[in-house]
Amino acid sequence: MFRDNVKLAIKNLRNRFSRSLLTLLGISIGIMAIISLLALGEGMQQAITGELSSLSDVVIVSTGGDVFSAFGGGGSTGEYFTQRDIAVIERLQGVKDVSTQLSGYALAEYNGKKTIVSLTGMEIGVMQLQYASQNLAAGEFLNEGDQNKIMIGYSIAHDTFDADISVGGRIKINGEKFFVSGIFGKQGFGGVSSDSNLLMSTRDFQKLTGQSNISLIYLRVENVNEAESIASTIQNAINENHGRKDYATATTMTSILETVQSITGLLQVVLVGIASIALVVASIGIMNTMLTSVMERTREIGIMKAIGATNLDIMSIFIFEGMLLSSVGGIIGIILGVFGSQGLTLILNNVMTMGPSMNLTPIITISSVVLAVTVSLIVGVLSSLYPAWKAARMSPIEAVRYE
Amino acid sequence: MSKDVIVTQNISKTYGKPPLQVYALRETNLHIKQGDYIAIIGPSGSGKSTLMNLLGCLDKPSSGNIIIDGSDVSTLNENELARIRREKIGFIFQKYNLIPTLNALENVELSMGFAGVDSQTRTKKAKELLEMVELSKRLTHKPSEMSGGEQQRVAIARALSNNPSIILADEPTGNVDTKSGDNIMRILEEVNKRGETIIVVTHNMAIAQRAKRVLRIQDGEVREEHV
Numbered sequence: 001m002f003r004d005n006v007k008l009a010i011k012n013l014r015n016r017f018s019r020s021l022l023t024l025l026g027i028s029i030g031i032m033a034i035i036s037l038l039a040l041g042e043g044m045q046q047a048i049t050g051e052l053s054s055l056s057d058v059v060i061v062s063t064g065g066d067v068f069s070a071f072g073g074g075g076s077t078g079e080y081f082t083q084r085d086i087a088v089i090e091r092l093q094g095v096k097d098v099s100t101q102l103s104g105y106a107l108a109e110y111n112g113k114k115t116i117v118s119l120t121g122m123e124i125g126v127m128q129l130q131y132a133s134q135n136l137a138a139g140e141f142l143n144e145g146d147q148n149k150i151m152i153g154y155s156i157a158h159d160t161f162d163a164d165i166s167v168g169g170r171i172k173i174n175g176e177k178f179f180v181s182g183i184f185g186k187q188g189f190g191g192v193s194s195d196s197n198l199l200m201s202t203r204d205f206q207k208l209t210g211q212s213n214i215s216l217i218y219l220r221v222e223n224v225n226e227a228e229s230i231a232s233t234i235q236n237a238i239n240e241n242h243g244r245k246d247y248a249t250a251t252t253m254t255s256i257l258e259t260v261q262s263i264t265g266l267l268q269v270v271l272v273g274i275a276s277i278a279l280v281v282a283s284i285g286i287m288n289t290m291l292t293s294v295m296e297r298t299r300e301i302g303i304m305k306a307i308g309a310t311n312l313d314i315m316s317i318f319i320f321e322g323m324l325l326s327s328v329g330g331i332i333g334i335i336l337g338v339f340g341s342q343g344l345t346l347i348l349n350n351v352m353t354m355g356p357s358m359n360l361t362p363i364i365t366i367s368s369v370v371l372a373v374t375v376s377l378i379v380g381v382l383s384s385l386y387p388a389w390k391a392a393r394m395s396p397i398e399a400v401r402y403e
Numbered sequence: 404m405s406k407d408v409i410v411t412q413n414i415s416k417t418y419g420k421p422p423l424q425v426y427a428l429r430e431t432n433l434h435i436k437q438g439d440y441i442a443i444i445g446p447s448g449s450g451k452s453t454l455m456n457l458l459g460c461l462d463k464p465s466s467g468n469i470i471i472d473g474s475d476v477s478t479l480n481e482n483e484l485a486r487i488r489r490e491k492i493g494f495i496f497q498k499y500n501l502i503p504t505l506n507a508l509e510n511v512e513l514s515m516g517f518a519g520v521d522s523q524t525r526t527k528k529a530k531e532l533l534e535m536v537e538l539s540k541r542l543t544h545k546p547s548e549m550s551g552g553e554q555q556r557v558a559i560a561r562a563l564s565n566n567p568s569i570i571l572a573d574e575p576t577g578n579v580d581t582k583s584g585d586n587i588m589r590i591l592e593e594v595n596k597r598g599e600t601i602i603v604v605t606h607n608m609a610i611a612q613r614a615k616r617v618l619r620i621q622d623g624e625v626r627e628e629h630v
Contacts, residue, residue: 307514308489
């Protein structure tokens with residue numbers, strides 16, 4: 001009986017080819033949206049995860065409660081770490097490569113105009129690691145051993161002074177001459193380097209300002225599994241040093257990763273939720289088509305009942321038709337979704353200028369394909385249930401009499 | 404004496420509620436035996452179709468009982484009625500009522516499919532039946548590609564496919580020319596000779612007179628006509 005229903009359903013759909021095609025297209029569009037948005041979300045997540053997980057042994061200690069404010073570079077909380085804090089960290093087991101980020105303000109002069117800028121000093125090795133993901137608008141990164149060379153943010157180069165600064169340009173900072181080695185691309189929000197920051201080596205910073213205001217401490221752990229426990233040990237020790245419970249925050253990349261993943265996960269749910277609206281519309285389309293079909297085939301239904309079809313037989317014929325419509329639509333939608341996600345990525349990569357190392361690649365997972373097929377089958381069954389029930393309920397005499 | 408395949412006990416079919424109640428069929432008692440060949444005649448609107456629908460389990464009587472092959476169908480639910488229609492009764496309609504999207508072979512196989520017969524047996528049986536009604540060369544033709552007479556013969560093959568004990572034919576020759584009509588009646592009589600019960604509703608007295616029994620319906624009342 002199952003095979004006969006398949007046969008009947010295919011014949012009936014073929015008989016109403018253009019109508020079936022249009023109905024099926026509705027499902028395809030919904031599934032396409034789901035597949036491509038899931039692929040995009042997955043790609044986004046993996047791009048960010050890949051970026052961050054290379055830093056999984058890094059612990060960042062910042063003052064205040066929020067690690068991201070310290071990330072801004074010069075923008076500090078006004079509280080600094082002491083050498084005693086550094087010493088505490090260096091004494092801990094399993095810690096290596098402790099380095100600091102210094103921050104402060106300085107008077108910069110370019111082309112006769114003077115202004116106060118925020119200044120960050122970092123170990124050059126850490127700088128390369130930390131800013132690896134950022135694209136340079138011009139020039140190159142500082143190299144180990146460089147002196148009196150700086151990296152500048154996009155706004156410093158183009159907005160702060162009367163004239164644009166280019167690579168090799170000379171800026172006076174607190175009266176000392178510095179040469180621009182590289183200019184960061186425009187970051188906008190959420191970048192690791194702020195647009196209006198000057199970046200130099202720790203040594204230059206100390207020489208220039210005579211200060212060591214440590215706003216951020218980077219360190220690495222020998223065993224990634226200990227990162228969390230070491231981070232909390234450090235946090236407690238520094239808080240004890242300063243006699244306050246919220247003086248320092250030690251954050252592992254893993255915890256940042258988790259935060260980012262939960263955000264992208266939520267984003268994905270929202271995107272799929274929006275795409276589901278298309279599916280709801282499509283399922284109404286199926287229901288409409290099936291209802292029309294039931295009306296048109298009143299006589300046929302009556303004949304089938306007269307020659308012995310049960311209500312269940314009639315229902316299964318119509319439900320199968322709905323399932324066939326939606327699953328073929330779903331398969332087409334998956335294929336369209338593969339192309340659609342490529343197209344969307346192309347657009348996003350061009351519009352959002354994520355930087356060379358943050359290029360999005362859509363990733364279509366098996367589970368999203370399985371989800372799409374399941375959802376389209378369920379949509380098919382649900383939207384043909386009512387028409388099928390209506391068909392099954394028809395009285396054979398009424399149906400046979402129907403002209 | 405052969406057994407009764409259909410017995411009706413005081414069946415009535417009414418429409419509407421009193422006092423506006425209309426009787427389509429009034430307290431009818433029939434005994435139809437295995438192997439009977441019955442013609443039902445009467446003017447339009449006399450209740451012929453109502454009686455056919457009741458005998459064919461397409462409809463239920465307002466009162467009274469119908470016993471088919473020993474079971475009282477007035478008490479059966481829809482699924483059980485579907486089973487009776489599938490196993491005990493073969494329908495032949497005036498307008499053939501084949502499924503337009505299926506070819507001759509598939510149309511004949513359809514009700515065997517509902518009965519759960521496996522596809523190999525089904526195809527074999529359908530081919531035999533179509534051969535019997537001389538349509539071996541039309542197996543893959545759609546109804547729209549066949550003449551009225553041919554379609555009606557496909558319908559006969561379909562009606563016989565589940566070996567029913569009763570064939571109900573509603574004006575089987577009404578839409579075909581005389582020659583085809585004669586052919587159709589010849590096939591039905593052939594089937595009757597094998598022991599099957601045939602009930603034919605007709606306007607055509609020539610056809611009615613070929614039957615063993617004639618029932619005349621007038622205003623919902625059935626009388627046995629002695630021919």
